[in-house]
Structure formats: structure tokens, C-alpha cells
Amino acid sequence: MARGVRRPMKPYYRRGGITIYHGDAAQIVPSLPRVDLLLTDPPYGIGADRRQAARAGKRHGKAAAPSRDYGRSDWDRAVPPSWLLGMMIDFGDRSIVWGGNYFSLPPARGWLVWDKDNGRNTYADCELAWTNLDQAVRRLKWRWMGMLQEPGYPKEARVHPTQKPLALMRWCVEQAGAVNTVLDPFMGSGTTLVAARTMRRKAVGIEIDERYCELAAMRLEALYGFRVRAA
Secondary structure, three states, rough: OOOOOOOOOOOOOOOOOEEEEOOOOOHHHHHHEEEEEEOOOOOOOOOOOHHHHHHHOOOOOOOOOEOOOOOOOOOOOOOOOOOOHHHHOOOEEEEEEEEEHHOOOOOOOEEEEOOOOOOOOOOOOEEEEEEEEOOOOOEEOEEOOEEEOOOOOOOOOOOOOOOOOHHHHHHHHHOOOOOOEEEOOOOOHHHHHHHHHHHOOOEEEOOOOOHHHHHHHHHHHOOOOOOOOOO
């Protein structure tokens, strides 16, 4: 092996063109090949983990059920450093970064807007994704408010406090055009990977919390109807 070239670590999970690595994205990404699309939702540094823990088990407003307890964690203390986001963006020919308004990123034309259709409350009506796509701003309206999800579609189990809907991540892949390989270095519960698998794309996900590696692998294996089988 040539000096200075990092040997890829052993995957946590690999099947059907989808690979999961458990570890620090800053260490793993440099060992990977380039991809067609970076699609990720990094920590925003707004303390979402602490706020979620404080709400766990309590009812809020007109909610029919108490907020879910996702367990204690400390993953949203700060945004990723600019150099790290820049490195990851360089690994994709096209890039979509959710929460882009929280990061120091270049001016962009093709922002993506997710309208949560969540009614009148104190939560944000929309979330924004920075992209380097050469297109006009695009919007997807998709309800995602606790137990209230987009009517007419199967309910999705929520296993991560900032989990995105599968339909949203599939829409993102579609916005990026002809892509075959996808990278999500802040994978969380693996929705990006599930979207890629259902769209017959290859994808790599990285997650520092092993709990979510396991949950993502279980979600992927559910597509086959089998139990999780880590590599």
C-alpha cells in the first residue's frame, strides 16, 4: 500500500450496494472514493438533543401523545467545522446539505425547502438545504409533526429525534439528477441510505453512534424481510 493512502476500515454493514461505517466521518471520508451526490443532515449546533430530552414523556399543546424519549445523547453541541464540511462537499460532484442556513457555505442558487405543513405552533414551518445545484429554489410540502404525517402514505417509525421523512430524501436524490452513488457522512437513522436503496442507487453512510448504525441496518434489512446482518 502506498504511503499516505488510508486503508478503508471494515464496514459495519454492507449489502445490496449500501455500506455503513461506524466511526468519525473526518477519519473515514478521506479513505472513500468520490461520489455523485453528497446528501446529508449534519448537527446544527442548536441543542436539539438536549431539548428533545427535556420534552421526553411530556405532552405539548394539543398533542395527542407525549413526546418520545430517544435516549440521552450529546450529538448537537456544535456545528461541524468549516474545513470538514468543505472536505465532504468536495467528495461529491453535487451536494445537498440540510440545515445549510446554520453553516458557513458559499452563496447558492438552488436551495431546497421542506414545508412541514405542521400547522400553527412554535416549531419551524420549513427547513432549508444548501445545494450546489444549478437550478431555481424548489419546495416539497410534506407533513411531519409528531404523530401527524403526510396523509395517504404509510406511517414511518421515528427512531431519531431529527429524522427526515423517506419521501424527502428520495425527492432530494431526484433533484440531483442522474446520480448513481450517494454519501451521507452524518447518517443518523439511515433515511438517506433507505432512500438510495429503494431507488436502486449505491450509498455509503457514516455514523459515530453505534446505536444508530444498528437501527439503520435494521431499517435496510427490513426492505428484504430479514434480520440485520452486519458485515
